[in-house]
Ligand SMILES: [Zn+2]
């Protein structure tokens with residue numbers, strides 16, 4: 001079924017070239033910060049300097065959570081141009097790559113292929129150290145990158161400018177701005193050490209904990225489809241990204257549905273909406289969230305599901321009370337009505353209204369849709385890829401061929417069924 005042999009894909013660090021410049025910069029900042037702290041211990045640093053360090057750490061963290069993660073990676077809301085510019089600057093100060101590289105490439109891959117040691121850049125299955133920072137030292141080749149939709153990022157002028165001038169922007173906001181501000185109270189060196197170097201370490205490691213700690217220890221109230229977990233400590237360190245088990249609902253602008261969740265990023269987005277600078281805030285369906293929690297609760301008390309096979313929502317027997325179509329009727333419906341319909345486990349699933357929410361992008365859904373309106377993709381997919389995808393089915397793609405879908409995704413798929421297909 002898989003026409004591309006696994007051997008051709010870069011799978012491990014033993015084949016992957018070391019990224020010397022990245023590693024040297026990462027280690028160098030750690031050493032410089034340690035030397036700086038040794039020369040100027042916190043007790044001798046100006047109070048304003050330490051306050052500036054905390055502010056710059058939190059500002060960079062907001063740039064990552066509100067900007068890189070929720071706005072750009074998951075399109076969880078729309079933001080006005082000044083907001084996009086501001087979060088792009090704050091995000092650049094975090095020294096984690098440009099929006100395009102980090103937001104599109106690595107994070108979308110992580111969500112799509114969570115825990116897959118081959119395709120998830122931060123796969124927790126490769127160990128805590130790897131998911132935290134081991135990946136920084138290698139120039140990994142992401143073979144499934146071409147399946148990641150990035151047209152929304154390519155069309156955003158802020159993303160393009162930030163990507164082009166990323167290095168000077170990062171240096172300016174991360175290392176030049178702090179001592180310049182420190183001049184105001186006569187402590188440029190202290191500001192460089194604490195608000196420059198030390199604050200970079202804080203933003204790095206707190207963000208990296210989302211890939212390591214949040215896949216290692218915590219609660220799983222929504223799903224156990226992958227290793228993602230919820231952790232209050234992490235929420236406190238990352239402006240609210242601690243409820244990582246909410247992975248199943250990535251398009252939600254919140255990190256969790258409860259108003260009691262510690263989630264400053266959510267509060268900032270709501271405030272931006274109040275100011276008229278953000279719109280289109282997306283929330284996961286309440287019933288889907290409740291169903292996910294109920295599912296986990298029932299699993300926990302072992303009342304309903306007796307074996308693994310029956311926990312898969314798709315294989316539970318049920319009586320279908322809707323229409324039954326032939327394949328010809330289905331193809332005619334899809335073409336005539338211009339609908340994007342997938343054929344999954346013998347059911348026609350109309351995903352037309354869901355396409356913009358699909359974490360994997362609309363073009364991927366079109367590629368496996370019924371009828372002749374398939375897309376061949378728009379991100380460098382060659383003819384070979386198009387031919388391959390035509391021979392594959394939506395069933396193959398949905399049920400592990402491309403990535404493992406969550407119970408929440410399967411539940412949504414069931415809700416979108418329009419007919420049984422003979
Ligand atoms: Zn994750």
Ligand SMILES: [Zn+2]
Nearest residue numbers: 069073111250
């Ligand atoms: Zn995410």
